[in-house]
Amino acid sequence: MTESVTQTRVERDPAPPDEFIARLRAQGTRYHNLHPFHRRMDAGELAREELQRWVANRFYYQKCIPLKDAAILANCPEIEVRREWIHRIIDHDGTAEETGGIESWLRLGEALGVSRAELQAERRVLPAVRYAVDAYVSFARQRPWIEAVASSLTELFGPSAIRVRLEALERHYEWIDPAGLEYFRTRLVKAPRDAQHALDLVVERCLTREAQDAAVAALRFKTEMLWAQLDAIERGDTQPPGEGG
Amino acid sequence: MTESVTQTRVERDPAPPDEFIARLRAQGTRYHNLHPFHRRMDAGELAREELQRWVANRFYYQKCIPLKDAAILANCPEIEVRREWIHRIIDHDGTAEETGGIESWLRLGEALGVSRAELQAERRVLPAVRYAVDAYVSFARQRPWIEAVASSLTELFGPSAIRVRLEALERHYEWIDPAGLEYFRTRLVKAPRDAQHALDLVVERCLTREAQDAAVAALRFKTEMLWAQLDAIERGDTQPPGEGG
Numbered sequence: 001m002t003e004s005v006t007q008t009r010v011e012r013d014p015a016p017p018d019e020f021i022a023r024l025r026a027q028g029t030r031y032h033n034l035h036p037f038h039r040r041m042d043a044g045e046l047a048r049e050e051l052q053r054w055v056a057n058r059f060y061y062q063k064c065i066p067l068k069d070a071a072i073l074a075n076c077p078e079i080e081v082r083r084e085w086i087h088r089i090i091d092h093d094g095t096a097e098e099t100g101g102i103e104s105w106l107r108l109g110e111a112l113g114v115s116r117a118e119l120q121a122e123r124r125v126l127p128a129v130r131y132a133v134d135a136y137v138s139f140a141r142q143r144p145w146i147e148a149v150a151s152s153l154t155e156l157f158g159p160s161a162i163r164v165r166l167e168a169l170e171r172h173y174e175w176i177d178p179a180g181l182e183y184f185r186t187r188l189v190k191a192p193r194d195a196q197h198a199l200d201l202v203v204e205r206c207l208t209r210e211a212q213d214a215a216v217a218a219l220r221f222k223t224e225m226l227w228a229q230l231d232a233i234e235r236g237d238t239q240p241p242g243e244g245g
Numbered sequence: 246m247t248e249s250v251t252q253t254r255v256e257r258d259p260a261p262p263d264e265f266i267a268r269l270r271a272q273g274t275r276y277h278n279l280h281p282f283h284r285r286m287d288a289g290e291l292a293r294e295e296l297q298r299w300v301a302n303r304f305y306y307q308k309c310i311p312l313k314d315a316a317i318l319a320n321c322p323e324i325e326v327r328r329e330w331i332h333r334i335i336d337h338d339g340t341a342e343e344t345g346g347i348e349s350w351l352r353l354g355e356a357l358g359v360s361r362a363e364l365q366a367e368r369r370v371l372p373a374v375r376y377a378v379d380a381y382v383s384f385a386r387q388r389p390w391i392e393a394v395a396s397s398l399t400e401l402f403g404p405s406a407i408r409v410r411l412e413a414l415e416r417h418y419e420w421i422d423p424a425g426l427e428y429f430r431t432r433l434v435k436a437p438r439d440a441q442h443a444l445d446l447v448v449e450r451c452l453t454r455e456a457q458d459a460a461v462a463a464l465r466f467k468t469e470m471l472w473a474q475l476d477a478i479e480r481g482d483t484q485p486p487g488e489g490g
Binding site for chain 2: 063066067068070071073074075076077079082083086089090093094095096100102137140141
């Protein structure tokens, strides 16, 4: 009996930082760069229509990122953390017309042949994509802020995936104006900085096994949410057009 | 019957902007500068201990303002609105150590003889003050963002109240280091700008009588919330000290 109690205690001790970080990084094996749709994108196999479907749907995700980050701010009582985290909102929203990550994504859409009006109108956003993104924003609103921070750690896997994607888009899809790919070039610089800050916070604050488990679960949830978007985008709109609009 | 239906319709038409603005401004008759505690403050009648109780409790409100503003951001899908609103968070949180409105409030506390450690520990925060402030943050999280914006319109009444308070603090309480009053001097400049932006938004977006009523109700809620804080601060801690801490 004594031994089993001890065993349980040891099991529930927090992992040392290296081990915890390894558990977080291990979620990269579920990152959406491994999804068949992204693999086909990277192999140059997507039709123009598929890339357009992707950019129009993925824009809804981009559009909601500042809401997610503001929800983290709204739940975080620590001024030093907020002073850092707010940069994400400024980076993505920009500070004026024609600045910021959302604007860059609108330009990406234009480069792929989808007008900004069409992106903004959200008409091509598939229901399952909307549900996935909305679930992410709700997660950030409702869960402890450190878990929402942990969910952002997909940025640990972003840069290498973006590097591959950027090269693939430039090489295989010659009809895309390279100027439209600025969003990804910017993320190559900013994502590592953002990811390191988030990782430091998560390691520093998740000091019990329960907190570490919750952080890993949050990151896993995020990988599922990104993956579900691509499932829906790959499938496309399969519903028969209704009558009366 | 027809006449009564017509009558109802007319009653529910939105008010023209001037009339709507007048309804909002009329809430100023419930603003907390009229509370007996603030009147006594302005008349130079507060004891040092009362001012200290005020600053320690009111700090909890100040501390939560960025959470309220981030909740508005998190609920606002309009990038142009967010680009403006985010300045409030930056103004209050500052961008580095020793900057921002919360820092100024800590200095005010020091000028009134309450250390920053004591303010930050929240030990002197009365339960009723905490409940009132938390209700405000919850309101911003849960209600439509434009109602939370409307609740900020107490800033329409702030500057003239602050002007009176600032002069009163300087004149009647000679033991206060005037450098500690910087928070109020800054608000004299920023509050009118913030209030005008919020008022423009509320008038522009509240285009039905229902929306206008909700905006007025939000502002009234805010005046009640500020007033309830002063009721609690005036009363002070009336609970007998318990055993065991």
